[in-house]
Amino acid sequence: MSVAVCPGSFDPVTKGHLDIIKRASVLFEEVIVLVVVNVDKHCSFSVEERCEMIRQAVAGMENVRVDSYGGLLVDYVRKQGAQAIVKGLRAMSDFEYEFQMALTNKKLLPYAETLFLTTSTENMYVSSSLVRQIAGFGGNISDLVPRCLVKPIMERLQRAPSADCGA
Numbered sequence: 558m559s560v561a562v563c564p565g566s567f568d569p570v571t572k573g574h575l576d577i578i579k580r581a582s583v584l585f586e587e588v589i590v591l592v593v594v595n596v597d598k599h600c601s602f603s604v605e606e607r608c609e610m611i612r613q614a615v616a617g618m619e620n621v622r623v624d625s626y627g628g629l630l631v632d633y634v635r636k637q638g639a640q641a642i643v644k645g646l647r648a649m650s651d652f653e654y655e656f657q658m659a660l661t662n663k664k665l666l667p668y669a670e671t672l673f674l675t676t677s678t679e680n681m682y683v684s685s686s687l688v689r690q691i692a693g694f695g696g697n698i699s700d701l702v703p704r705c706l707v708k709p710i711m712e713r714l715q716r717a718p719s720a721d722c723g724a
């Protein structure tokens with residue numbers, strides 16, 4: 558059975574992520590969306606919240622499941638019997654970091670291939686940090702995240718505007 562892991566922070570999951578997950582689910586018999594627990598990175602949403610949001614976004618995609626893991630990605634890939642790691646690439650600016658991770662993972666688990674899917678043009682600018690920033694100021698995130706998540710994300714992240722700098 559062909560199995561791919563789509564790893565990430567997903568803080569929160571965006572339309573860009575969802576597009577990559579959907580396209581991976583056409584290529585592989587099973588896709589595991591993996592929320593990677595990174596203790597060095599502050600996240601706005603808990604691991605459980607991030608998993609739950611992804612579950613809502615992928616509802617109806619029969620061969621996609623959601624999990625979380627706090628260790629090395631390759632250990633998870635091996636334990637699941639997966640053959641591939643699927644990531645989305647938006648721009649050249651993503652490339653250096655992604656290339657380093659792909660080479661590292663290849664070194665640690667040579668049989669697992671990292672596949673990069675190029676983002677769809679409409680999602681080129683979309684990122685989780687942009688979503689957090691816009692939602693924090695009460696802006697419109699409906700083009701950036703799956704429709705079912707707009708309300709819960711706004712409710713969690715929208716904050717009162719802070720006092721101006723006095724200018």
Ligand code: PNS
Nearest residue numbers: 564565566567593628629630631658661
């Ligand atoms: O969405 P992100 O934050 O760009 O995802 C990065 C992620 C989670 C895929 C990466 O940090 C990762 O794989 N972490 C797990 C730890 C690991 O395996 N590190 C060695 C390979 S770089």
